[in-house]
Amino acid sequence: MLNSFPLVRLLLPFVIGIVVAIYLPSNAIYPFYAFTFLFILTIISLLIKNYNLKYVFGILVHINLLLAGYSLTSFKAENKIVTNNNSNDNQFIIAEISEPIVVKEKSIKAILTIKGIKSKQNWLKSEGRAIIYLQKDSLSIQLKANDIIAFEPMLKDVPPPQNPNEFDFRNYLAYHLIYQQAYLKTSNWTILKKATNLSIFAWASETRKNLINKLENLGIKDDRLHVASALILGYKDDIDAQLKNAYSSAGAMHVLAVSGLHVGIIFLIFNQLLLFLHKIKYGKYIQGVLLILILWIYALLTGLSPSVMRAATMFSFIVGAKMTNRNSNFFNTLAASALTLLLFNPLLIMEVGFQLSYLAVIGIVVIQPLIYNLYYTKWWLLDKIWELTAVSIAAQIATFPLGLYYFHQFPNYFLLSNLIVIPLAIGILYLGLLVLALSPFPVIASFLAKVLDYVILFLNKIVVYIDELPYSLSQNIKFTLLDNYLIYITIILVILLINLRKYIYFSTA
Known part of the structure; x- marks a missing residue:
């Protein structure tokens, strides 16, 4: 096979x-x-x-x-841990901020790449990554990617989870090659050099910030702005914790993360807009190159999450196949995207987002047709509702064992929330992109922004309502790695049973 x-x-x-x-x-x-x-x-x-x-x-x-x-x-994955020597008061660590900072309520989070340890006597080259939390003030809030800072050697190992069913943040950071962290007061650090050359990641961060400011200037405020920033541009650090928990409990957290759905919509929009290029010589190739560039610029703007990289890579292969007049098989395209990403960073295989993204898209392609074919209706609207329901069930079947293993909870009303949330999220994405595109025309953009604001307000209210329903979330579910494997084996055997009609698989399951 x-x-x-x-x-x-x-x-x-x-x-x-x-x-x-x-x-x-x-x-x-x-x-x-x-x-x-x-x-x-x-x-x-x-x-x-x-x-x-x-x-x-x-x-x-x-x-x-x-x-x-x-x-x-x-x-x-070579374990690179910075050795602290706190007995030397004149010693300090020099590091570069490798990613855009995250502004929290009382602190600034920054990911560092360690350059070395400096003392009066000598310079010791050191490698590794660390996460630090800086006291929030007028200086720390101005930090940007590629800035060089020096700080006292106060790094400590990331602690293990305190509760049995708690998400293992230490493990998560380890797969990002981060093993140590520190909280630094203003007096514990200083900036050595501001970034002079704007890296592509810093440019993407600044552009995203400017686009968010445009949405705010057009009248979208508070929670609506934060949800719009997450849904359209992939920036979800400002979302209120309570609202984020409501989305999680309602089974709608995935819409706040830019994913294959968003990249697919970007692809469809610009694929249509660039069709006129087919009328000129080599227009097909120009369109293909432009599409790939647009997809990766959007992926860059939204933070290059694993799901976005998966989708952008897949669509890039699909565009490449069209340019060369070759048929692209879905599973080969999916495998090519995974192989490409893992060649760049093999540790992506342990990222929760990477695993969920690939499982969800496999589930939708393999399981959704089996569910959809269980019911037929000639009514267009009812058929579309059933199609969306089948997609939600298929994605949930493919991902729920992994969700239980990592997070030990299950959203009981995921079907209800997805039937409402997914169409609204698609509408918000289209409307948000239109608002940003028309921002040079304030009158039109302001009117559309007001419509967008109301739609997001309605979305938030629906999510909060579902979250407040009785028994909306099952929590503290004990689910081991063995349970995870057994459930997936059972799912695979049932799919084989349905497709091959060989009941030996049913008895095995």
Whole structure:
């Protein structure tokens, strides 16, 4: 069956190598030597034109991919922890702010890349990443990506979760190669150098901030502005904790994260807008290149979350296939996007967002048709409602085991909320993009912004209402990794049963 999906066959051993490296780590150099040796053997077997060696070649390719995944992950995940020496009062750590800061109520959160440790006597080069919380003041709020700061060596290991069913934030940070954190008062740090060259990430952050200011200047305020910023531009740091919990309890948290839905809408809009290019010579290629650029600029503006990168990569491959007049198989396209992202950062495989994003899209493609075909109606509106219901159920089936494992809770009214929230979210995205596009024309933009403001207000009220319904959220569900695997095995066996009609799968399930 996998013969029809060659890229899926290549992805599987690579992913296995990554997972083995994470759970059974070793010195990266030894698997790299093994990979190099076997790679040479693979090339030799390819050059020897012997039909009997084709199976040997296939086995070598798969082992190479497994070792490549292992080696790449081992090199990437080397544990780099800064050593503090608090006995030396003259010592301080020099670091660069690697991402745009996050402004919180009483502090400023910043991700740092450590450059070294400086003392009066010498300079010690050091590597690693850390997360710091700075006392909120007029200086810390002005920090930007690529600024260089110096601070007292007060880093401490990130603590483990305090409760059994609590999300493991330490584990989450570890997969981002962050193992230490610190809280710094104003007197504990100083800025050494302001960023002179605006990096592409800093540019994206500034552009997003300017777009949010445009929405605010057009009259969208408070919670409506924060939801609009999250839904349209992927900036959700300002959303009130209580409102965020309401979205989570209602099963609508996914609309606050820019995802494949948003990227798909951007693709559809600009694909239509650029159709006129087909009338000129090489217009198809110009359209394709422009589409890919637009998709990745939007992905960059919205923060390059795993779901956005997955969607942007997938659509890039689809556009590339159209440009070269090739048919793109969904599973090959999905595998190609995953392989591309994991080559850049193999630790993405452990990101909750990465896992949920791929499982959701697989669930929608594989499970949704099975559910949708259970009921037929000739009424257009009823059919669309049922289609959306089938999508929600399919995505939930594909992702709920993982959600239970990581968060130990389940939104009981997810169907009700998604039937209302998803159409509203799509409308808000279209309307928000239109408001930003027409912002140079204040009269029209202000009118549309008022409509947008009312729609978001209605969305928030609906979400809060669903959250306040009795038994809206089941919490503290004990769900282990073994439970997770068993549920997914059962889901796969049931899908095989339905598709292949072989009842041996039912008895196994």
